Amino acid sequence: MVTLAEVAKHAGVSASTVSYVLSGKRSISASTRERVERSIDDLGYHPNAGARALASSKTNIIALMMPLRTDMYVPVMMEIAIAVATAARAHGYDILLLTGEEGPAAVRRIEGSALADAMILMDVELDDERLPLVRGAERPVALIGLPGDPTDLTCVDLDFTATGALCVEYLANLGHRELAVIGEAPGVYERHTGFAERTLSGVRSRARELGVRALHRPCLGGYPAMAGTLARIFDERPGTTGFIVQNEAAVEPLLNLLRQQGRAVPEDVSVVAICPDQVATQASVRLTSVAIPAQEMGRRTVERIVAKLEGRGRPEVQLLEPELTVRASSGPAPI
Amino acid sequence: MVTLAEVAKHAGVSASTVSYVLSGKRSISASTRERVERSIDDLGYHPNAGARALASSKTNIIALMMPLRTDMYVPVMMEIAIAVATAARAHGYDILLLTGEEGPAAVRRIEGSALADAMILMDVELDDERLPLVRGAERPVALIGLPGDPTDLTCVDLDFTATGALCVEYLANLGHRELAVIGEAPGVYERHTGFAERTLSGVRSRARELGVRALHRPCLGGYPAMAGTLARIFDERPGTTGFIVQNEAAVEPLLNLLRQQGRAVPEDVSVVAICPDQVATQASVRLTSVAIPAQEMGRRTVERIVAKLEGRGRPEVQLLEPELTVRASSGPAPI
């Protein structure tokens, strides 16, 4: 293993000079710099991460905690994780992936062992058990998701309230007066990130403002569950013509069931989904949808964290504006 | 930040004693051990990862490289990654997540900087550009996937050849004589892991043995592509009654299209999929399938790596036996 000292000797300079060439923290004459850089190449030198971390108290690692609840739609999580990793690398950071189980203990472990310079927490619950630790943390932390009380925290999330409102508004403008929201699994509403509740409250308040009716039903996803949910919806509100779906596992079942029942999309009923673009475009009917901007969320979060690491930027909740893309699943309400 | 020295002072022992209590590398009297452990708790001590890495040349980190080709089915990758992370933690290791871009350079970076003790490479191509580096690596490496030449490498993968054979055998036993394989996107066959080719060769050789015909068609996935592919299949082989699908994005389109064409599953045609169980059970018809054992692959890979790190175990290709689960999409061939 090549060490800095060896590079120094090879280049005929002192260790510190090599170090400074690497960090750029003081000016070096062109000739020395060149000599050192040549030696680095010749010897194939790479700074030792452990030594560097010890001496500088900087690891250049960001920990990414993603608890993996079974009812979360994994691909979105993954897309965010990938975006985070990519963005982090662009800023010179690597990602340490922490999953499930460990929970709050992981926060303590990372903090205590100085394994990472900062942390990003995904899939944040309304009253997340990691939050107390986060608030007392010495290192920067950012959340992807919005807890019940985001005071003093840095959070990035899609503005789900606006998303719900946007969907209602869009459908109402098309003349739909009876809407149904097909939501996440019931469990999600009880203990989760609150994104589901926020969507719902956006839906309800805009529905009230616009004078349309909106019925909400959680749904486990899959065919049997969707069939039951759909039956109950039409039972209760036979005039329903607009659907807002926030549940990837319910999308395809819904479309198939509507078809089976002879309700044409978008002629008889319109469907607007809140889901990743990939799901929207791969569905059996190309879905009008509000995308979950996973890439953007990952990128922004890393930017916030890096800003904090560099001493810039203070806690801030950053909600991304929803964008609705019209595709083939929506149209004017039938007369 | 609490240091080992502080713990030592608090417990009234020397630093080395604390270190040995932690590592268990020499016997400690019960009383001392207790005292030290109390101090550790009282002070909330966590060993500094950097210092430990520097002194011991062990990071307790395993790097996981997953290139992210856009045509790979992400959820499977993710499931493996999660399984890897979980298994690694159980062995006392954390996972450093490396994605895309960097390619071979990442291997060099990890090796050179001693950021991790070992590496796991996912989504291995037939002639992966990372392999030369891997062969010369000082640290243990394991591959998830099977390259063209696995000599001297540690690999874990599903036995796709056996998988292809198994699917054919199953359908042939049900009396199907004309089979069609709906494969991955064309691009996958050109440059990828070879899992697609291996499946195909398994299909072909068993088909020959059993005297059944098997037509193969790559498919981009999605409705339009699947519609075209399906039309061409029935055009060329109108008597096709058995489908083997190895493409998650083609599953639902296939089922819907068959339905639209009035071909009942499983009465008229049988469908066997090679996909994660979740896809098989969530499809509009519960699919008879061979599962991609993501969990198992992750677990096994970590076991191999840990074995290597502990000096046990040498290079070895480990192919997991496919298991076919019968569900609702397959039945006897129509008469």
Next chain:
DNA sequence: GTGAAAGCGCTAACAG
């Protein structure tokens, strides 16, 4: 069964 002390490879004052 326990201590003392020498590094591990790097960074960052402190001196010129």
Next chain:
DNA sequence: CTGTTAGCGCTTTCAC
């Protein structure tokens, strides 16, 4: 602009 030097916190001989 460059060199000298003192650690960073831990592991691990060596010595008792």
